[in-house]
Every structure is written in structure tokens, then in C-alpha cells.
Amino acid sequence: MNVVDNLAARALELAKAELGPAAEIEVLAERERAALTRFANSYIHQNVADESARVTLRVHHDGRTAAANTSRVDDGGLRALATRVAAAARLLPADRLWPGLAPPASATGHGPVDQATAEATPAERAERVKAFVTAADGLAAAGYCGTTHVESAFANSAGHHLAGAYTEAAFDGVARATAGSTPADGVSRFASSRIGDIDGAALGTRAAGKARSSVDAAYLPPGEYEVVLEPEAVADLLAVLGMYCFNGKMFVEHQTYAKPGEAQFDPVLSIVDDPSAAGRPFDSEGTPKRPLDLVRDGVTTAVTHSRRTAAEAGAESTGHASLGSDVWGPIGTHLTIDAASDGAQSPAADVAAMVEGVQRGLLVTDIWYTRVLDPRPLIMTGLTRNGVWLIENGEVAGPVRNLRFTQGYPQALGPGRVLGIGRCAVTQPTHGFGYQSYRAPALRLASWRFTGGAEG
Amino acid sequence: MTHFDAATAAVEAALAAGARYADARAMERRDESMTARNGTVTALLENEDAGIGVRALVGSSWGYYAMPDLTPRAARAAGERAAEIAAASGSVPGPAVDLVPVEAQVGSWSSRCDEDPLAVPLSEKGDLLTSVTETAHRAGADVANAVYQVWAATTWLVSSAGHRIEQRVSKSGAGMSATAIGPDETQRRSYPSVRGQYGTRGWELVRELDLPANAERIAEESRALLTAPLCPAGETTLILGGDQMMMQIHESVGHAIELDRILGWEAAMAGTSWLDLRKLGSLRYGSELMNIVIDPTIEGALGSFGYDDEGTPAQRRDAVRDGIWVGVLAGRDSAAVAGLDYGGSVRADGWARIPMVRMTNVGLEPGPHSTEEIIGSTDDGVYMETNRSWSIDDKRLNFQFGCEIGWEVKNGKRGRMIRNPTYTGIGPTFWQSMDMLSRDVVAYGTPNCGKGQPGQVGHTGHPAAPARFQNVRVGVRA
Numbered sequence: 001m002n003v004v005d006n007l008a009a010r011a012l013e014l015a016k017a018e019l020g021p022a023a024e025i026e027v028l029a030e031r032e033r034a035a036l037t038r039f040a041n042s043y044i045h046q047n048v049a050d051e052s053a054r055v056t057l058r059v060h061h062d063g064r065t066a067a068a069n070t071s072r073v074d075d076g077g078l079r080a081l082a083t084r085v086a087a088a089a090r091l092l093p094a095d096r097l098w099p100g101l102a103p104p105a106s107a108t109g110h111g112p113v114d115q116a117t118a119e120a121t122p123a124e125r126a127e128r129v130k131a132f133v134t135a136a137d138g139l140a141a142a143g144y145c146g147t148t149h150v151e152s153a154f155a156n157s158a159g160h161h162l163a164g165a166y167t168e169a170a171f172d173g174v175a176r177a178t179a180g181s182t183p184a185d186g187v188s189r190f191a192s193s194r195i196g197d198i199d200g201a202a203l204g205t206r207a208a209g210k211a212r213s214s215v216d217a218a219y220l221p222p223g224e225y226e227v228v229l230e231p232e233a234v235a236d237l238l239a240v241l242g243m244y245c246f247n248g249k250m251f252v253e254h255q256t257y258a259k260p261g262e263a264q265f266d267p268v269l270s271i272v273d274d275p276s277a278a279g280r281p282f283d284s285e286g287t288p289k290r291p292l293d294l295v296r297d298g299v300t301t302a303v304t305h306s307r308r309t310a311a312e313a314g315a316e317s318t319g320h321a322s323l324g325s326d327v328w329g330p331i332g333t334h335l336t337i338d339a340a341s342d343g344a345q346s347p348a349a350d351v352a353a354m355v356e357g358v359q360r361g362l363l364v365t366d367i368w369y370t371r372v373l374d375p376r377p378l379i380m381t382g383l384t385r386n387g388v389w390l391i392e393n394g395e396v397a398g399p400v401r402n403l404r405f406t407q408g409y410p411q412a413l414g415p416g417r418v419l420g421i422g423r424c425a426v427t428q429p430t431h432g433f434g435y436q437s438y439r440a441p442a443l444r445l446a447s448w449r450f451t452g453g454a455e456g
Numbered sequence: 457m458t459h460f461d462a463a464t465a466a467v468e469a470a471l472a473a474g475a476r477y478a479d480a481r482a483m484e485r486r487d488e489s490m491t492a493r494n495g496t497v498t499a500l501l502e503n504e505d506a507g508i509g510v511r512a513l514v515g516s517s518w519g520y521y522a523m524p525d526l527t528p529r530a531a532r533a534a535g536e537r538a539a540e541i542a543a544a545s546g547s548v549p550g551p552a553v554d555l556v557p558v559e560a561q562v563g564s565w566s567s568r569c570d571e572d573p574l575a576v577p578l579s580e581k582g583d584l585l586t587s588v589t590e591t592a593h594r595a596g597a598d599v600a601n602a603v604y605q606v607w608a609a610t611t612w613l614v615s616s617a618g619h620r621i622e623q624r625v626s627k628s629g630a631g632m633s634a635t636a637i638g639p640d641e642t643q644r645r646s647y648p649s650v651r652g653q654y655g656t657r658g659w660e661l662v663r664e665l666d667l668p669a670n671a672e673r674i675a676e677e678s679r680a681l682l683t684a685p686l687c688p689a690g691e692t693t694l695i696l697g698g699d700q701m702m703m704q705i706h707e708s709v710g711h712a713i714e715l716d717r718i719l720g721w722e723a724a725m726a727g728t729s730w731l732d733l734r735k736l737g738s739l740r741y742g743s744e745l746m747n748i749v750i751d752p753t754i755e756g757a758l759g760s761f762g763y764d765d766e767g768t769p770a771q772r773r774d775a776v777r778d779g780i781w782v783g784v785l786a787g788r789d790s791a792a793v794a795g796l797d798y799g800g801s802v803r804a805d806g807w808a809r810i811p812m813v814r815m816t817n818v819g820l821e822p823g824p825h826s827t828e829e830i831i832g833s834t835d836d837g838v839y840m841e842t843n844r845s846w847s848i849d850d851k852r853l854n855f856q857f858g859c860e861i862g863w864e865v866k867n868g869k870r871g872r873m874i875r876n877p878t879y880t881g882i883g884p885t886f887w888q889s890m891d892m893l894s895r896d897v898v899a900y901g902t903p904n905c906g907k908g909q910p911g912q913v914g915h916t917g918h919p920a921a922p923a924r925f926q927n928v929r930v931g932v933r934a
Binding site for chain 2: 038046049070093096123140144172174187327368369381382449
């Protein structure tokens with residue numbers, strides 16, 4: 001057993017001693033080493049790293065449920081945790097919806113662990129930043145390079161035990177060309193389990209190229225436009241669908257758009273939550289994670305569940321419990337759109353091919369600050385960012401200024417609305433907030449409703 | 457027991473490893489939150505953690521390292537690592553870094569807390585949440601939610617410039633919402649504001665909110681909204697309730713005046729700002745009624761403290777005076793870059809995160825009008841309350857907000873309820889159109905301000921009051 005396994009086992013043993021044999025107990029122990037090198041105005045201005053250890057204990061005793069966690073992982077800290085949770089459980093109102101503990105089951109695999117990423121130094125992150133800045137070739141550069149190594153262990157009083165580990169490396173960078181009063185930004189992002197996959201120079205070259213092609217953007221009146229969305233923008237669609245559309249808690253509350261069994265999306269569209277590429281291989285309740293079809297050939301096939309929401313829905317947990325899922329709901333955090341995967345090497349080729357088919361529309365690199373107006377129809381508002389171009393007669397005609405949109409995401413992906421799916425999907429990091437990544441190809445959509453200019 | 461020894465050891469180790477400046481925050485925290493839905497507690501989570509975070513300046517480059525261990529040995533290791541990271545930062549160097557001077561502070565500060573929120577029995581807290589959600593559910597809400605959150609933290613800050621500060625801060629708050637589900641949409645009402653009301657206070661704040669007295673009303677309003685007419689589309693006179701003004705201030709003023717954004721330090725993620733430092737002191741931000749103050753000294757407001765996380769004592773400062781932009785939220789290094797002589801707004805989300813420029817309490821001074829006068833003097837307009845959605849561009853210029861509820865205002869009277877009210881605008885144009893402002897200021901607290909990479913959650917306060925704006929585009933929809 002390693003350190004984290006031992007932590008989980010010890011916490012379970014102490015909680016059993018505190019609560020007695022009748023209590024249902026589960027423990028999640030995690031150790032994380034995370035580092036993030038951040039740059040702006042072409043120099044490193046923030047450079048951080050931290051170590052953390054945390055044990056979370058949840059108990060159901062005498063019809064009541066309580067949970068707590070601590071960073072004090074010595075015996076004294078773990079004993080205090082058990083005492084605290086036991087006291088809380090005695091005082092709370094009854095939990096009528098307790099779903100019971102996860103039964104023993106094996107995980108289908110471990111998350112990817114790359115030793116070089118786990119041991120990455122500040123100098124190695126700085127090297128990639130330097131390569132990005134150099135490739136930006138005089139443009140102002142900003143972004144981050146981050147690495148994470150997480151080890152986890154789960155144990156419960158039903159005899160279930162799992163352990164896993166994973167690494168993540170991520171790069172997110174923009175280059176800014178300035179002409180007149182309106183800066184022109186280009187972006188490139190990439191995430192992998194291996195820091196060796198991160199090519200700062202290639203990312204910087206792409207961001208700088210896009211920034212330069214955005215200079216002197218023109219005003220375009222708002223309205224309905226056909227769009228080609230690059231992977232950065234598509235990642236937002238996936239994040240929003242995971243958060244609101246396929247959220248099992250919102251589903252049992254009748255607040256989601258998803259209706260399993262119905263053809264709600266374009267038949268070319270299949271969406272999968274695939275945790276095999278990243279993250280912990282089991283959820284906070286000890287349910288192993290597996291690839292889950294959410295949409296198959298346009299038909300909604302599932303929503304994401306924890307044990308609690310699954311019990312309410314009369315379904316099985318899909319392995320999406322988290323520490324916050326009783327509040328926010330179980331959320332798919334690794335959604336991907338099935339791409340053709342026919343050996344295409346870059347999303348740039350996908351985008352070029354899609355643009356050729358558009359008579360008049362917009363090429364959108366990124367969308368930003370998207371917020372839900374109503375979760376049920378899933379109407380969102382947000383803005384374009386980091387590059388938007390007018391397409392005319394199959395060619396990029398020139399950059400345009402950022403626009404605000406107000407758009408139902410499922411409607412944009414509905415039957416007959418998806419005109420193309422890129423062959424190459426790229427894993428996108430999520431702004432340094434961790435634990436999520438979305439593998440997105442480019443998409444060509446029949447229409448997108450832009451409701452205003454971003455600058456008035 | 458204090459942890460000054462650990463913080464001192466960390467600073468000394470960073471200096472020995474080559475830092476020319478270092479500070480360290482040792483910290484112990486506890487927090488607790490509970491949620492209930494339709495009469496049942498759905499989650500209780502208690503967190504306890506302790507650790508130390510060290511910031512080191514080597515040459516003109518920063519490094520930060522944090523560990524969940526308050527022993528002097530671990531603290532020394534954290535100090536050494538912070539200096540090592542700072543040295544690596546120097547391989548992609550920037551301009552010379554200076555820190556605006558602050559007199560070495562030795563002191564302590566505690567927030568006022570009349571009733572320790574962690575000592576209130578969980579049974580009492582659980583009963584409160586289950587009873588209000590049960591009431592709202594019975595009164596017509598399909599989904600009635602309630603939540604409370606409380607935090608208690610003690611920080612020991614030591615710096616190589618001589619700071620030695622102990623701070624104890626307790627925070628409490630609660631809120632509830634009622635959601636009615638229709639065939640094609642949902643309608644929500646919240647009390648006392650979206651996500652609730654929070655402050656640097658004890659459980660007495662939650663008692664004063666009187667959730668039980670409002671549970672039935674919000675349920676009835678959420679159901680009535682399902683069949684209310686849609687918000688009209690077009691340009692009109694807009695009156696915003698105080699709880700929406702809180703969000704308007706936060707997004708279109710608070711973030712815009714963050715100096716790190718203005719300097720480009722957040723360009724890749726949170727974004728920059730439309731504000732240009734060359735116009736500080738002369739730029740017209742809003743009408744003459746607009747007086748925005750940065751004030752971490754307001755007793756009980758959520759963004760209050762005695763010292764910021766660099767050790768600068770809390771100080772009240774104008775951000776907008778008579779509509780002119782005159783101040784920013786700054787830290788000691790960003791202020792030096794900008795040629796300013798003040799910091800005071802640098803805060804961190806716990807010991808594991810680096811301190812950065814954050815809002816404290818940023819809000820409006822009272823206006824000359826009563827809320828009744830504002831409505832009474834409006835012939836034709838829309839009144840909106842309680843935020844439902846918020847979105848703003850990366851320069852903090854173009855915003856679109858949705859509110860939970862609206863009413864027509866005709867001939868000086870509040871008329872029909874309207875659903876799905878939204879409005880959109882451009883910051884300075886909008887603020888310059890403010891022609892009436894209420895004197896009924898409330899210091900709203902918002903506990904969920906996201907910023908930074910790795911992400912940090914900030915707690916900010918916003919004194920706000922109802923106000924009226926002219927020629928605003930409302931009724932934006934898909």
C-alpha cells in the first residue's frame with residue numbers, strides 16, 4: 001500500500017472505531033502536487049506550486065448523513081475528523097434519500113501517469129513559456145503552463161477499495177497584436193497527461209499567426225450567421241452541456257433539456273463523457289468511471305448520475321459524484337464529440353475545409369463568459385474572443401470585432417443544424433481550474449444568433 | 457497558540473535562498489455549509505485545513521510555494537522552494553519590480569462576531585433550512601433550495617519588511633430560492649439575493665435575514681412568473697433593485713478597476729480593462745450621481761478586513777467621485793508599476809493560493825432619492841430585481857444581465873409582473889445614463905468571485921441601492 005492507500009485505510013479504521021459497526025462509512029484520500037507558471041506582457045509574473053493532502057469522510061448513521069474533510073492527516077487529525085463527523089451525523093435531520101454505499105467493483109483502468117509530468121520542475125515549465133514568447137515574435141504574450149500529479153484512494157465500510165493516480169499538463173496562451181486602439185488576440189490551448197507533448201513554440205506560432213490575422217477588425221451587424229467554431233469554442237459547448245443538459249440532479253428536478261430516448265440533436269452528433277484520458281478513475285463515492293454515451297447519432301441516451309441522483313431517477317450511478325455534486329449535481333467533466341478520426345493531423349485543416357463550404361458566415365475561435373439564461377431550454381449568452389472572421393464565398397474575408405450572442409446551445413446542435421464535424425479533436429484545458437478537460441473538434445453549424453456588438 | 461514561528465522560519469529560509477523580499481501566511485481555517493431541498497437536508501460539508509504559503513521575490517521575479525504543514529521544518533522548506541521558483545521565473549524576465557513602501561505593521565484584528573456560527577447547533581441550522589424549503593415547496597415551488605455557509609480563519613502574516621500581523625475573520629450567510637418548472641422553461645425567485653446574503657459577521661446575520669418570513673412569497677412569485685408576459689424588447693427607462701445593482705457594480709466597475717487587469721496581468725484569462733491609466737483622474741465613468749468607494753473598513757461587510765494579505769492596513773479610498781474615475785484596486789507591486797503610491801487590495805483564497813489584486817468592498821455611496829421617488833417619477837419603464845445571469849466581455853465594457861423578475865412601470869406606479877427580463881449595455885454609457893439613485897444602501901456580499909490561475913474564489917462586498925437608467929436596451933432573447 002502506498003501513502004494515500006494507507007491514509008484511506010487508517011481513516012476508515014478510526015471512523016469505524018468512533019461510530020461502531022452499524023455506520024455506513026466512506027473515505028476518499030487524495031494527495032496533489034500542482035504547479036502553474038503564469039506569464040503576461042511576455043514575462044513570468046506569477047509562478048506558484050503547492051502540495052496538498054486531504055481526507056474526506058462521509059458517514060450515514062442512524063438515518064442521518066454528514067461529511068467533512070481535513071488537511072490534518074496524522075492520526076490526531078483523522079481522529080478529530082471522525083469525532084466531528086459522528087457528532088454532526090447525530091444532530092442532523094433525517095436523510096430520507098440516502099442511496100447506500102457503493103458495492104465493491106474494480107476500476108476499468110488507471111488514469112495516465114507520466115513521471116516526467118509528476119516531477120516537472122519550474123525550469124521545465126519556464127522553458128515552454130519562453131518558447132511560446134519567442135515564437136510570438138514581438139507580440140505581447142500571456143497565459144500559463146501547468147502540471148499536476150494526483151494520487152487517490154477510496155475505501156468504504158462495505159469492503160470496497162480503489163486506488164488511482166493521474167498526471168495532467170496544460171498550456172493556454174494568447175498573443176496580442178495591437179494596431180490602433182483595438183488589440184487583436186490569438187489563442188492556442190492544449191492539454192495532455194504528458195508535459196513532453198506540450199510544444200510551446202508550436203503553440204506560440206499558432207497564437208501569433210491568429211493574432212496578426214485579426215488586426216484591423218471591422219464592425220459587423222449582429223444577426224443570424226452560419227458559423228465555423230474552432231475547438232476552443234466547441235469546448236465551451238461541451239462544458240455547458242455537461243453542466244446543465246446532462247446533469248442528473250437537474251434531470252430529476254425536471255430542469256434539463258435532456259430527454260433520454262429522444263432525437264434531440266443532429267443525427268451526425270455523438271457525445272461521450274470519456275474519463276479514460278484524464279482524471280481520477282473513480283468518483284467520490286467509489287463508483288468506477290467508464291466512457292458514457294450521452295448522445296448517440298443525435299439521440300439523447302443518458303444523463304450523468306451520482307448514487308443519490310440515480311436513486312431518485314431509478315437509475316444506476318454513472319460515476320459522476322464529486323464533493324459538490326449533492327449541491328451542484330453530478331457533472332460530466334470530460335465530454336468529447338466523436339470525430340471521424342481518419343488520421344487528420346490538425347484542426348486547422350478541418351477548419352479550412354469547413355470554411356470552403358460556407359457562402360457567408362463567421363469563423364469563431366473562442367467564446368467567453370457564457371452564462372445560462374434558463375437551464376431548461378439551455379439558452380446562453382456570451383461573447384466571441386481571441387479571433388472572429390467573416391467568411392464569404394468559401395474564403396476568410398477578414399477579421400471582425402467581437403460580438404455578443406444569445407443562443408440556445410441544443411438548438412444550435414439540433415436536427416439539421418450540424419453541417420460538419422472536424423476530423424481532429426484537441427484536448428482543451430479549462431482555464432487552469434483543473435479536473436475538467438474537453439476533447440473538441442471544430443464544428444460547422446447552420447446558424448448562431450449574435451445579438452450585439454461587444455464594444456457598442 | 458500562534459504560528460508566527462512557522463511564518464518567520466519560512467521568510468528566513470526564503471531570504472537565505474536568495475530572496476530580497478519574502479512574506480509568509482500561516483493559516484488555520486474551518487468552514488461549514490449545508491443545503492436543503494424541499495424539506496430535506498441534501499448536503500452538509502465541513503472543511504478544516506491548515507498550511508503555509510510563502511511568496512519570494514528574487515531579483516524582479518516572484519515565486520510562491522504552499523504546504524499543508526505548519527511545522528517550522530516544513531515552513532523552511534516552503535520558503536526555500538518559493539525562492540527556487542522565483543529564480544526560475546527569472547528565465548523569462550520582465551521589468552524591474554518595486555514595492556510601494558508600507559510601514560512595518562505589528563498588530564492584530566478580529567471581525568465582529570456576536571454569535572459564533574460554528575457553535576450554533578447543526579440541528580437548529582438544519583431545522584431552519586428544512587422548514588423554509590418545505591414551506592416554499594408547499595407554496596408552489598417545484599424545487600425549493602436553501603443554503604448557509606460559514607467560514608472562520610486565523611492568519612499569521614510575517615514579512616521580511618517587518619510585518620507581524622494576526623487576523624481572525626468569521627463570515628456567515630444564507631439564502632434560499634424557489635423554482636417553478638413550466639413546460640418549456642423554469643422560473644426562479646431568490647431571497648435575500650441570488651445565492652443569499654453574506655458578511656464578516658456571526659450567525660446573527662442569518663437570524664436577521666428572516667428566511668421563514670419570505671419562503672412563501674418567493675414560491676408564489678416563481679409560479680406566477682411562469683404565466684407572466686415576456687419582458688418587452690426595446691430601449692426604455694430601467695430601474696434596478698439594489699440586489700441587481702450589486703452585480704452591476706461588481707462586474708462593470710469592481711473588476712474594471714482592478715490594477716492587475718489594467719496592466720495586462722490577467723490578459724489570457726479574466727481579461728484586461730477598458731480603463732486607461734493615463735485617464736485616471738479625468739475619465740468620466742458615470743453621471744455625477746456615481747460615487748464608488750473602495751472600503752474594506754465597513755463593519756460586517758463581506759469584503760472587510762484589518763489588513764490585506766500583504767499587510768497593508770485597511771483604508772477607505774475613492775474609485776469614482778462625482779462620476780470621474782479616480783482610484784483603483786491595487787497591490788504593492790502593481791501600484792509601483794503604475795506609478796501609484798497605494799496598495800491595500802491584495803487577497804488570497806487561503807494559504808495555498810498566491811495573493812493577488814481583488815475586490816474588497818466596492819460600492820455606491822447613497823444617492824439623494826428614495827426608491828419610491830424613483831418609481832413615482834417614472835412614466836414608462838421597467839423595474840428589475842435579483843440577478844439570474846451575468847456576462848461581460850474581457851474588457852469589462854459590454855454586459856448582458858438577466859434578472860429573475862421584472863415589473864412594468866407606468867405613470868409612476870409598479871404594474872404588471874414580467875418574465876425573463878434582460879438588459880444589455882456598455883459600461884460608461886450605462887453609468888452616465890444613471891439619473892436617479894436611492895439612498896437605501898445595503899452592503900450585499902457575494903461569496904463566489906472567481907479569478908486567477910489556479911482559480912481562486914473571492915469574497916467581496918458591494919454597498920448598492922436601487923437606481924434608474926435611461927435609454928437601456930431590454931428584452932434581449934434568443
